[in-house]
Amino acid sequence: MVRQSISLKAELEEIQNIFPTTNKIFFVKIKCSNCGEIPDKWIGLDKSNIEVIGKSNVNLATKCKGCNRENSIVVEDTDFSSRTIESEKDFEIGRFDCRGVEIEEFDPRDNWIIVSSSGKEYKDVDLEEGEWSEFEERSSTSLTILSIESSIKKIK
Secondary structure, X not given: OEEEEEEEEEEEEOEEEEEEOOOOEEEEEEEEOOOOOOOOOOEEEEOOOOEEEOOEEEOEEEEOOOOOOEEEEEEOOOOOOOOOOOXXXXXEEEEEEEXXXXXXXXXXXXXXXXXXXXXXXXXXXXXXXXXEEEEEOOOXXXXXXXXXXXXXXXXX
16 A cells, blocks of 8 residues: 655745645556556546445556556545645645555646635636636736646655
8 A cells, every 4th residue: 555645836926725626536647566557548536436345445446457456546535725835835735545556647637726815716727738827806916827747755
């Protein structure tokens, strides 16, 4: 069993927080821990998708095409809604309990909540292009997210 965390880092202007919506599907590429096989396709990890393996509930159950080993991932419950993030510093966006696989890549895509420095929330934001901007009329400020990078770490 490996627990992993996905973090983002970006250049931020007038942004207080970025976190996934409750229905966020995390698109990842995984590697089999047994044979090292990495499928070409992106896999969607959906917290609302529950599969039963033995006595365990998991969010993804998959069989490696290279070695036929059964693997699974659970999207852990997290709440990142009440923090303040900083420009060009890592901030965590998800935790995963991986059995038999490791997350190798992450694609941010859509379903993000952006909180401006004035506290206004922007829902269902798409970060697939690696950047986002908006003009907030209430505070007459420009909101900007640029150069989004992701990193994946093993955690305890």
